[in-house]
Every structure is written in structure tokens, then in C-alpha cells.
Amino acid sequence: MKQTLTDNTVLNKAPAEDQSSNIGKRESPWPIFDVFPKLKPQLAPVSLCDLPTAVQPLSALGDKAWVKRDDLTHKRYGGNKTRKFEFIAAEILAANKKHVVTLGGTGTNHGVATAMVCQQLGLKCTVITFNQPDSKFVQKNQSLMKSFGAKIINAGPVALAALRFYVNPRRLHKDYYFLPGGGAIPVATMAYVNAAFELKRQIEKQQCPEPAEIYLPVGSASTLAGLTLGCALAGLKSKVIGIRVLDAKMGPVETCTNAVVNTLMAQARDILLQDYPQALKELPKAILRSDFFAPGYGVLTPATTHAMEQAQALGLTLDQTYSGKAFDAYLQALKITGKPILYWATYNSILEATTLPPQTGH
Numbered sequence: 001m002k003q004t005l006t007d008n009t010v011l012n013k014a015p016a017e018d019q020s021s022n023i024g025k026r027e028s029p030w031p032i033f034d035v036f037p038k039l040k041p042q043l044a045p046v047s048l049c050d051l052p053t054a055v056q057p058l059s060a061l062g063d064k065a066w067v068k069r070d071d072l073t074h075k076r077y078g079g080n081k082t083r084k085f086e087f088i089a090a091e092i093l094a095a096n097k098k099h100v101v102t103l104g105g106t107g108t109n110h111g112v113a114t115a116m117v118c119q120q121l122g123l124k125c126t127v128i129t130f131n132q133p134d135s136k137f138v139q140k141n142q143s144l145m146k147s148f149g150a151k152i153i154n155a156g157p158v159a160l161a162a163l164r165f166y167v168n169p170r171r172l173h174k175d176y177y178f179l180p181g182g183g184a185i186p187v188a189t190m191a192y193v194n195a196a197f198e199l200k201r202q203i204e205k206q207q208c209p210e211p212a213e214i215y216l217p218v219g220s221a222s223t224l225a226g227l228t229l230g231c232a233l234a235g236l237k238s239k240v241i242g243i244r245v246l247d248a249k250m251g252p253v254e255t256c257t258n259a260v261v262n263t264l265m266a267q268a269r270d271i272l273l274q275d276y277p278q279a280l281k282e283l284p285k286a287i288l289r290s291d292f293f294a295p296g297y298g299v300l301t302p303a304t305t306h307a308m309e310q311a312q313a314l315g316l317t318l319d320q321t322y323s324g325k326a327f328d329a330y331l332q333a334l335k336i337t338g339k340p341i342l343y344w345a346t347y348n349s350i351l352e353a354t355t356l357p358p359q360t361g362h
């Protein structure tokens with residue numbers, strides 16, 4: 001089925017704010033600029049998402065359970081990747097690029113978001129993939145990437161895919177933009193710094209309590225980096241707890257470690273320091289747990305299946321590679337913490353009903 005943008009999702013640059021009247025004024029989707037206004041012209045995000053995403057109680061799990069609905073960031077394809085694209089798109093368009101190339105597993109959610117946003121922006125998209133265990137999620141994402149007009153090149157093993165991405169002659173072509181896997185570039189981290197300010201605004205409006213802990217899955221790590229840095233900048237005391245779902249290293253390269261999270265936070269802080277040299281003296285401590293990773297990337301376990309079923313019963317659709325593992329960790333934390341805990345839903349929940357192929361095996 002071909003996806004077309006039937007709604008009015010023409011690109012919006014940052015909406016001009018009407019200073020003369022507050023009547024009918026939409027809340028800014030980027031509360032980070034209320035605190036750091038000098039960043040606005042530099043980052044100039046593109047309005048693609050439906051922000052803020054809701055915070056909701058998960059009452060069936062008790063009075064401490066809350067969820068942040070980033071599964072609904074966009075009308076066509078939600079999730080954390082789409083939120084990042086508001087800031088990534090600004091960089092691509094400013095550089096006048098015409099073709100985006102990115103990297104991911106065969107079932108990459110990031111690839112789907114990239115394809116969807118490229119279609120929306122009128123850009124070409126190529127996704128270079130590496131093999132991951134086949135599942136209904138992989139098949140669904142393959143068909144979504146194609147339906148959003150992306151060309152998929154499967155390079156087989158991860159090392160070959162990385163070679164094809166990093167040593168690609170098209171890097172020399174002026175029209176091509178090479179976006180690292182997961183969209184993990186510094187401005188994408190800023191999208192999640194902004195998301196922490198969004199949560200703070202919701203806490204101030206008493207839409208939810210300040211969570212003692214926030215749980216989310218971690219792959220390329222810019223979501224964790226952004227939320228950790230953002231909570232520190234926003235003065236939230238919440239501990240942001242990342243659940244690692246990706247191999248810590250691929251060959252000699254660190255892919256999902258504390259060092260990676262720290263580097264991403266430092267790069268985002270550098271953007272901030274250009275205009276706000278006093279902004280943050282020390283980086284906050286990143287929390288990355290590895291105890292839900294086994295037996296490997298994208299492999300479904302009985303515990304993940306159970307967590308996904310519990311989430312489904314609450315109306316939350318999760319995937320086996322990322323969000324299911326983090327929800328498993330969240331459910332366990334709820335049993336012991338005794339304080340409000342927020343699950344940050346990062347997996348797109350739109351398009352599920354219409355595009356899932358029949359279940360096979362996994």
C-alpha cells in the first residue's frame with residue numbers, strides 16, 4: 001500500500017508567535033527556547049510533529065505508573081525518531097541536500113522514520129541495512145520503508161553495511177546527506193533536551209507528578225543523552241534510566257556504552273555553550289543498564305513477550321527490539337520503587353492495524 005500524505009502536512013518552519021494576543025495561540029512545541037532563546041535561530045527546527053505528546057496515568061498498574069506518549073509524535077509515523085527529525089531536518093534543508101542515506105538493521109524503525117520524513121520533505125532516501133533476526137516487525141518495517149519511497153540496500157553482515165555507509169563514494173557528492181544510524185547527531189540530542197523541557201512544563205501544569213525514574217530503550221543513545229542532559233538543564237530530579245538493547249561494541253567500535261552517551265551529551269552541550277557559556281558546568285551521569293539485553297539485538301524472549309502483552313492490554317503497542325525490553329524493566333521497577341515512574345514510549349503506534357503482515361514465527 002502506498003503511503004501518501006493526504007492530510008495537510010506541508011512543511012512548517014517555526015510558527016511566528018503573535019505577541020499581540022494570546023487568544024488561540026498554540027503552545028510552542030519547543031519550550032527549550034523559552035529558557036535558551038538564542039538557540040532558536042541556530043537550531044531552527046522544522047515543525048513535523050504533534051507536540052507536546054501526552055503524559056497519561058497507567059492506572060491499571062497502580063497510582064505510580066505513568067507513560068509519555070512519544071508513540072504518537074506524528075500523524076503518519078510516531079516514535080522517538082520522528083521527534084529527532086524536527087531538528088535533523090533543519091540541518092538537512094539548511095545544507096540544501098536532496099538525498100538522505102542512512103543505516104540500520106533490516107527492521108530499522110529509524111529507517112522508516114527517515115523514509116517518511118524524506119517523502120514529506122520531497123527528498124530521496126536510501127537505507128543501507130544489515131541483517132537482524134527476522135520477525136513480523138522486520139517485515140512490517142521493510143514494507144513501510146518501501147511504501148514511503150525509500151530504496152533499501154541490504155549489505156548482509158553489519159560490518160559490510162557499515163563499510164558501505166562510511167566508505168561510500170557518494171559522500172563526495174554535494175546532494176547527499178549521510179545520516180548515522182539512529183539519527184544520532186548532536187542536533188537530534190537537542191530534540192530530546194527539548195523533550196525534557198516539555199515534560200517539565202507538563203509537571204508544572206500538574207498533568208503528572210515529577211517522576212522519580214524515567215525508563216526508555218537505548219540504541220544509538222541520543223534519546224537517552226538528550227533526556228539525561230535535558231532533565232539536568234530543566235532542574236528535574238528524575239533519574240533517566242536507559243535500557244540497552246544494542247550490542248555495546250561492534251568490532252572495535254563502541255556503539256552503546258556510557259562513553260557513547262557521554263560523547264553525545266558533550267556534543268549537545270557544546271551547541272548550548274556557544275550562546276550560554278555558563279549553562280552547565282558538569283555533564284550529568286548517564287545511567288545505562290545492560291541486564292535486559294541478552295540474548296541479543298532484536299531477539300524475542302519470553303519476558304519481553306510478557307511485557308508486550310501487558311502493554312497491549314493497557315492500549316500500548318510495543319516492539320520486541322526496543323520498547324518491549326524497556327517496558328519489562330519498567331514493570332519490574334514499579335514493583336520496588338514506590339514512587340512515580342514514567343515509561344517513555346518510543347515506538348510508533350500508528351499504522352499498526354493497517355500494515356502488520358500476518359504473524360509468522362517470532
Ligand SMILES: Cc1ncc(COP(=O)(O)O)c(C=O)c1O
Pocket residue numbers: 079080109110182217218219220221222223224319322323346347348
Ligand atoms: C522504538 C525505539 N525506541 C528506542 C530507540 C533507541 O533510540 P536511540 O537510538 O536514540 O537510542 C529506537 C532506535 O531505533 C527505537 O526504534
